[in-house]
Amino acid sequence: MKLLKPIRLAICAVAAGILLYFFPLVRIRKLGSAATPGLVSNTQSEPEIAAPNGTPPPQITTFVETLWSERLPQAAGNAASVDDVLAMAATDADRARSEFGREVGLGGPTFLFLRGRGRIESFNEDECHLIIEGQKQSVTLEIGILLGNAVRDATGLVSIGEFPNSQEFNRLSAELNQRCESEVISPVRDSLAVGALVEFVGCGEVRKNNDFDPLRLVPIQLNAMKPAESTE
Numbered sequence: 242m243k244l245l246k247p248i249r250l251a252i253c254a255v256a257a258g259i260l261l262y263f264f265p266l267v268r269i270r271k272l273g274s275a276a277t278p279g280l281v282s283n284t285q286s287e288p289e290i291a292a293p294n295g296t297p298p299p300q301i302t303t304f305v306e307t308l309w310s311e312r313l314p315q316a317a318g319n320a321a322s323v324d325d326v327l328a329m330a331a332t333d334a335d336r337a338r339s340e341f342g343r344e345v346g347l348g349g350p351t352f353l354f355l356r357g358r359g360r361i362e363s364f365n366e367d368e369c370h371l372i373i374e375g376q377k378q379s380v381t382l383e384i385g386i387l388l389g390n391a392v393r394d395a396t397g398l399v400s401i402g403e404f405p406n407s408q409e410f411n412r413l414s415a416e417l418n419q420r421c422e423s424e425v426i427s428p429v430r431d432s433l434a435v436g437a438l439v440e441f442v443g444c445g446e447v448r449k450n451n452d453f454d455p456l457r458l459v460p461i462q463l464n465a466m467k468p469a470e471s472t473e
Contacts, residue, residue: 338351390411394444
């Protein structure tokens with residue numbers, strides 16, 4: 242009986258070796274060989290979104306240039322008056338959002354595309370605070386590093402359907418924000434002074450009704466007059 246135990250152990254070891262040979266716990270596969278069934282990732286790339294009428298998606302650089310140089314300046318004349326928006330928001334913010342704003346998606350912010358003028362109360366590297374004559378609320382122009390999608394979404398000129406994927410759509414926001422920093426804000430930064438009159442066209446977003454005071458806007462057009470000129 243004592244001899245049977247070593248024999249049984251030997252048989253078990255041989256059987257285990259045979260099983261491991263045909264069914265290894267780890268299978269080593271050369272790079273470039275076919276994937277093992279069942280180990281292929283289920284992760285799928287983001288589906289492309291076809292452009293309207295089957296047209297090819299725009300090349301981002303050309304699209305930005307046309308939007309910035311032609312379409313946005315043309316649309317600026319149709320921007321709502323900041324005086325009208327603030328006057329209505331003072332008594333009925335929901336109505337102001339409904340009549341003058343636009344929403345992108347359900348439950349998202351209300352985007353506003355506005356024009357107006359105000360006098361500089363204070364400013365720093367990131368913000369320029371304006372007093373709007375005749376209005377209780379003030380306006381804050383964002384003049385630092387710009388983030389967000391207000392410039393892209395406030396005008397209604399751009400649709401996500403014009404882009405092959407969300408990455409390119411988000412890249413458009415970054416490109417437009419950079420244009421605002423370099424071509425709108427930077428050239429007038431040295432002209433900013435307390436008391437100076439500022440004319441602007443800007444894009445903003447409102448998530449809560451109290452976001453109307455102050456109303457934050459990213460300028461896409463900005464003209465700052467010296468205090469002496471603005472009082473003439």
